[in-house]
Amino acid sequence: MIAIIGAGKMGEALLAGMLARGHAPEDVLVTEPRVEHADELRQRYGVEVVPAEEAAKRADTLLLALKPQDMVALLDDLSAHLAADRLVISVAAGLTTSVMESHLPVGVPVVRAMPNTPALMGRGMTAVSGGANTEPEHLDRAEELLGAVGEVIRVGEQHMDTVTAISGSGPAYFYFIAETMVEAGVAMGMPRATAQKLVEQTMTGAAAMLTDSGEHPVVLREAVTSPGGTTAAALRELERHGVRTAFTDAIEAARDRSQALSGS
Template sequence: MIAIIGAGKMGEALLAGLLTRDHAPKDVLVTEPREEHAAELRERYGVETVPAADAVERADTLLLALKPQDMLALVDEIAPLLSGRNLVISVAAGLTTAVLESHLPAGVPVVRAMPNTPALMGQGMTAVAGGAHAESAHLDRAEELLGTVGEVIRVGEQHMDTVTAISGSGPAYFYFIAETMIEAGVAMGMPRATAQRLVDRTITGAAAMLDGTGEHPVVLREAVTSPGGTTAAALRELERHGVRTAFTDAIEAARDRSRALSGN
């Protein structure tokens, strides 16, 4: 039995993914304190919604999908009901496995996961790291469940802050680029809807090329860049304004903020 505790956007995305990939509604419990939303989940997915204590007593795998500021209070509430038979998977940003383990009985396996918002479209990228008591079978289980909303990779927990900076926050960087490109098109007289469609499809297509060809980004960039052409002129301006350095600095700032939030 699987319990999803917290059914916000990410929790509901995980719920939908599980039910799409060989899990029946009877195999999934959901804890959602907002009764109106809980009723919607029962109607939409056919799942049973229960209090957190009931979910812990009945499920062997717990997916904790609460906001970081709410997570430890929930963990303290359910800790007396947990034992080594349970697997705790946390998708809360910034909370290390050591912090979670310090609030749990000894021996409870914990897996920390960092998904990103494309999981809502089944196109997520999630990194997982095991805590002190997590064995390979626990990581396999976490990969199986989180793989319902995209791709999953294992990393050492020392890399999780960098994961947060690259893939956790990463979609926002691309939205920022898209916003900038759309506004540039509008400024040059193009209808906004046309500019947005051009940008949306260009970014989607470029991502598909990057993922599908296996080529290094430099190779793909050079294939678009004719000597003395329009792309070369644009790239020269980006380099002149230090965009590459700015992106590197931005990712390092996101990593450092993640470290500060997690106490690393």
């Protein structure tokens, strides 16, 4: 039995993904305090909606999809109802496995996961790391569940704040670049819908080439950049304005903020 505690956007995406992957609705419990949304979940997915304490008693695996600021109180509430053979998976940003373990019974295995918003489209990237009591089979279980909404990779927990900065926050950087490109096209007289379509397909195609070609980004960039051409002129301006350094500094700032939130 699997319990999803917290059925916001990410929790519902995980629920929909797991059911699409073949999990039976009767094998999934959901905790959702909003009455109207709980009714919607019952009708839409055929799952049972129960209080968190009941979910902790009945489920073998608990997938916690709450906001970071709500997690510690939830763990304290669940602690009395959890046996040591339960698996707890958290998708809350910045909450370390050691912090979670300190609020749970001794021996409970914990997996920390960092998904990103493309999971809502089944195209997410999630990194997972295990705590002190986590065995390989626990990570296998976490990968199987989180793989319902995209790709999953294992990392050491010391890298999770960097994962947050690169992958968790990464879609925002992507959208920022897309926004800038669209606005540049509009400023030069192009209809907004045309500019957005050009940017969308250019980014989709470039991402596919990066994924499918196996080439380093430098190789792909150089293939577009003819000596003395338009791309070279554009890249020269980006370098002149320090865009590479600014991106590196931004990612480091995101990592540092993640560390601050986790207390690491």
